[in-house]
Amino acid sequence: MTASRIIVTGGTFDKQYDAIKGELTFGSTHLPAILEQARSTIPIAIEVNQLIDSLHMTAEDRVRVLEACRAAPEQAIVVIHGTDTMAETARVVGEAKLGKVIVFTGAMIPYAVQGSDALFNLGFALASAQTLAAGVYVAMNARIFAWDKVRKDKVDGVFVPGP
């Protein structure tokens, strides 16, 4: 049983529908509800680092993710991140060589929308974080990529070997 930490940064994964504004926004994170739905019995700390669209992430925002990974007492970390700049933040964390297992994941369809890939991706990422060797990875599309060998194909909306 591997104690794990989920660092939440927002992204499509965690967007919810605001009925008054009529648009998808960030409220509070869905992660506690999702872990209950997953019937998890392992200790998983949830840390909301930021709640933003990854297209709006600055270099400073990425450093905040890095610092959260560095500060985490757990060896197994999942970062929930928007897909558009997931590979960029993974690079920032990867180059820091923290000696932990850090797995980035997200969703192409929000958890709150029909047909979401969020639950699957979270399960996939949590298992990856428990089993892989120390390093930084992107886990999307049922596939694990090293941080320096991945990019998002924005036309097809899938992660592919890169850059």
Place this chain on the structure above:
Amino acid sequence: MTASRIIVTGGTFDKQYDAIKGELTFGSTHLPAILEQARSTIPIAIEVNQLIDSLHMTAEDRVRVLEACRAAPEQAIVVIHGTDTMAETARVVGEAKLGKVIVFTGAMIPYAVQGSDALFNLGFALASAQTLAAGVYVAMNARIFAWDKVRKDKVDGVFVPGP
């Protein structure tokens, strides 16, 4: 990218509601739809081995699962199984020492029912199958168990170290 095989045996995971009979039954497997929802881009073969409630599984049924695992050309295998006798079938497969990674998973709530753990568990099991060393495992409750060190606590409905 690790080619994988999902061997479907039924269980709660794959039950669907029959509106005429007014009960949960087995129709066809949800797995192809689920992998599309997961936005998987890796080659995953889906094999329907049987579609039954694991409480009704006979020794012969378990051998059929074992034979499917043996026959599979892939190294990474996920078996979708009812939770009630998952540990028993895992034992049959585990004792055969097939030299592959074989991960059993299932669901406490059917995929077709609100609040299901099926999507999460499938993601968790597929990542485990891609990353673990050869062996037979049960992956439930966000946790990985060796086949000979797990039992289902039927009162709480969770998998715990055992027997």
Place this chain on the structure above:
Amino acid sequence: MTASRIIVTGGTFDKQYDAIKGELTFGSTHLPAILEQARSTIPIAIEVNQLIDSLHMTAEDRVRVLEACRAAPEQAIVVIHGTDTMAETARVVGEAKLGKVIVFTGAMIPYAVQGSDALFNLGFALASAQTLAAGVYVAMNARIFAWDKVRKDKVDGVFVPGP
């Protein structure tokens, strides 16, 4: 704005999945949550009369539904009922000529299961109760039937003119 009452008797509409027993059972009614989801702003009283499968309803159970309809202070009443014997209970209430609008509805697929007709049917029945003349009706399949001119076709799972 017509004050309304929903009398809950159970049926498929309100079944929920019990993960420990592995079957659909009755817990507490979903009606308060459903009315919130419907964003209702009218006064609707919810009364749990019984929570059973309508196949198990006795003559006495049907009289309990009749008495609840009689006692209700509201003029517009919706009865949530299992579909199998909905027409029988509607007959018991219809013959009593209570001088109120009483609309029976239910669901072929539970609210908690994917693809449920429960939300649609409840909306349909509530509007019927607000707009029809005094009388007893069955509202299913987007269609309104007088209590003495309806039966369930159990082969196709739809309500049709009858008996």
Place this chain on the structure above:
Amino acid sequence: MTASRIIVTGGTFDKQYDAIKGELTFGSTHLPAILEQARSTIPIAIEVNQLIDSLHMTAEDRVRVLEACRAAPEQAIVVIHGTDTMAETARVVGEAKLGKVIVFTGAMIPYAVQGSDALFNLGFALASAQTLAAGVYVAMNARIFAWDKVRKDKVDGVFVPGP
């Protein structure tokens, strides 16, 4: 059994998530799938008049809705419309005195998003269209309003007596 027509204009009701663009857009209408889910057995024609956000509707767009209502051979009509200017279009149709029952409805949360009011509202509106006297109505929040006595309270996101 009252033959009915659903005239689709878009609005929140029918928005779907575009995973590539990362936003809610209009694809094709969900209405055929919804009527199947509702298990409707009555003849209901579905007509896509336009698929737009009602905030973007011009006077000309509203006339297109009016002309569709006028041309419809059915006596019972439901118009699926964005909530923001639903009352304005209802006014245009109401003043034309077409001698049919025309019920406007929509949704505060898209059909494709968790917790949607779309299914309930559609059931509510279809029953209203089958049962009300000729006239033009807005049916939202489990409540029926005459076209000239309703406005949307945009702060609370509910329809209230007005103007």
